[in-house]
Amino acid sequence: MRHKRGKLTISTMMAISLAIAGCSNADEGTNAAANNEAASEGENAKATVSTSGFPIVQEPISFTMFARIAPVNGPFKDMPVFQDYEKLSNIKAEFTEVPTDGFQEKKNLLFASNELPDVLFRAGLTPLETIRYGTAGQLLPLENLIGEYAPNFKQLMDAYPEIRSAITTPEGHIYALPTIVTLGAARTDKKWINQAWLKKLNLQEPQTTEDLYNVLVAFRDKDPNGNGKPDEIPMTARASSGPGLGLPVVNMMSGSFGLDNQLGYNINLADGKVEIWMGNDRNKELLQYLNKLYSEKLLDPEVFSQKEAEYLAKQGSGNTGFFFDQTNNPFLPIADQYTGIAPLEGPHGDRLQSQGAPVPRDFGSFAIASVNEHPEAALRWVDYFYGEEGSTLLRFGREGEHYELKDGIPYYTEQFLQSGNQAKITPYAGGGAPHLISDKVASFINPPQVQEAQKKLDPYMPEIRYAAPMFDEETARKVDVLRNDIDKYYEEQSTKFIAGAIGFEKWDEFQATLKKMGLEDLQQIYQTAYDAMEK
Structure with a gap:
């Protein structure tokens, strides 16, 4: 850089x-x-920047780009999308690739040192980060450029008004662009269970949390892989969703205990009231259930420590009974071994698909730093990926070499599928790339198996999934201070409760500490933001 x-x-x-x-x-x-x-x-x-057509600029220019790279990806410079798009646009992307593990820390250092690139690509900027870095002058406001230099993105904002409200600050600024997901199946993590093991053990798909417990016990004890060794992993989940996003295993199971995820946080909405549920009685029951699974070796002992690559490898091994992921890509060679199931009904009859992203997903996927000397060109560069032509290039590579069109829909060729290199050629693999995900460009992540898994979730989805609100600068700083302490404490203590490092006789003390940290103040801030949305 x-x-x-x-x-x-x-x-x-x-x-x-x-x-x-x-x-x-x-x-x-x-x-x-x-x-x-x-x-x-x-x-x-x-x-010198054209508002339509290509090239974007007549004389070649280059941008330094700070970007997250997932374990499954190949080098960005070798990806067809960036090679071909450089020729088309006359703009060269010079990437600094930062692995998923450790990315947040390096992003923080980037802004703290003010050694900024021209562009942040696949950056995962949170609303609080964009407010902080935007008001500090480190990110450029884009709202006055979008109409002229981002026609694809503007068209999407016009079609889905929730996009604009989700990315616009109270002062009217847009500092970062999200991934846009008009495909419902790309906004949820499915609940995948090993149907081959169910069949071998003569078990039915679990319908309740108690059913799941009994199935996991059978997976642990009855040697479903047939090798005579107790080496099966009954259940696993990602180790971390990132700072402030909570434990994935808690998030994935929360709906069975009536716990939703609204406004981008651990929030239930009922009769116009906001409740941050961290520390309430249902949350306690959820953690007690997960503690039971963990203590009986039904939940992966590495669930708090494994890296992303290790988690994906467990999916592909076929030796895992139950896990969560958006699509079937990580276990595609053994896809027939798994099936998606509906959310599990909890002890109080709750059966909610609590986890799911709004249309503007992966907030802060793309931003332009204030040091960029050609912001119009940078915005036009990314806008291509918010149209179906650019999104197809980003996701599928080159027609004929990597994909072919069937009824206007791109599908990877059989030869390329057999190569196993799909994730190497595209930055969409691993999530978070700024582009459009629609039904017309998502055949790989939305094959029939995934569509069927999504259908099992659909009846239990909330009618509206509210995105995280954008706060004014003063409120954003207050939220940042509150959440930094509360989120860290909640995740640490939840981990200890699940792992048995502390007992539930400490629950009252846990609740009291959350209150002292300002949980009620934080709840009121979200209530005010929700009330403003509903006016």
């Missing part, structure tokens, strides 16, 4: 603002240049 400017000065920020606003009159542009050379350079850069 090349080092750009250091600390932003007032004159630098004025130049950025002028570059974004631009001038339509040539004489005015000349006068502005005489008064402010930096503004003139910004205007000249804008004038």
Whole structure:
């Protein structure tokens, strides 16, 4: 990554603002240049960027891009999408690839040191991060550029108004773009169970949490893989969703205990009231259930420590009984061994698919840093991927070589499927890439098996999935302070409750500590934000 400017000065920020606003009159542009050379350079850069068609710029330019790379990916420079798009657009993407494990820490350091790239790609910026870095002047506001330089994205915002409300700050700024998911099956993690083991042991698909417990006991004790060894993994889950996102195993099972995930947090909505459920009685019952599974070796002992690559390998091994994932890609060679099941009914009759993303998913997938000298070109560059043509290139590679069209839908060729290199050629594998995911570009992640798994979840989905609210700067900072402490404490203590490191006789103390940390204040902030949404 090349080092750009250091600390932003007032004159630098004025130049950025002028570059974004631009001038339509040539004489005015000349006068502005005489008064402010930096503004003139910004205007000249804008004038060279086409608003439609290709190339985007006549003279080649390059952008440094800080990007997360998933364990399944190959190098970005070798991906057909970036090789071909460079030729088409005249823009070269120079990636700094950062692995998923440790990405958050390096992203934090990036902003703390102010050694910024031109673009953050697949960056996973949270609403709180975009507010912080946007108001600090490290990210450019995009709202005045989208209409002219992002026609695909604007069309999606017009079709799905919830996109605009989810990414716009109270001051009216848009600092980052999300992944847009119009395909329902791409917004949920399915509940996959080993149907080959069920059949061998003459078991039915579990319908309740008690059924699941009994099935997992059979998976542990009755040698369903037939090798005479007690080496089966009855149930597993990802180790971490990232800071502030909670334990995946808790998230995946929360709906069975009536615990939803609204407004991007551990929130139930009922009769217009917001309840942050961390520490309530249903949460206690959920953790007690998971503690029972863990203590009886039904839940993977590595569920708190395994890396993403290890989790995916367990799916593909065929030696796991029950797990969670969006699609069947990680276990595609043995896909027939698994089937998706409905959410499990809990002890109080709850059967909610609590986990699921809104249409604007993977918030903060793409952002332009304030050091970028060609923000219009950068926005046009990413906008291609919010259309079906660009999304197809990003997800499927080259027609003929990697995919073929059937009734207008791209499918990987059989030869390419047999190579096993699908995840190597696209940044969509591993999630979080800024692009459009629709039914027309999702054949690989939405094959019939996944569609059937989604159908089992659909009856239990909430009518509306509210995205995380965007707060004003002062409120965002308060939320940041509150959540940093509360989320860290909640995840640490939940892990200990599940693993048996602390007993549930400490529950009252746990609740009292959450209250002291400001859980009720945080709840009121979300209540105010929800009330504003509903006006």
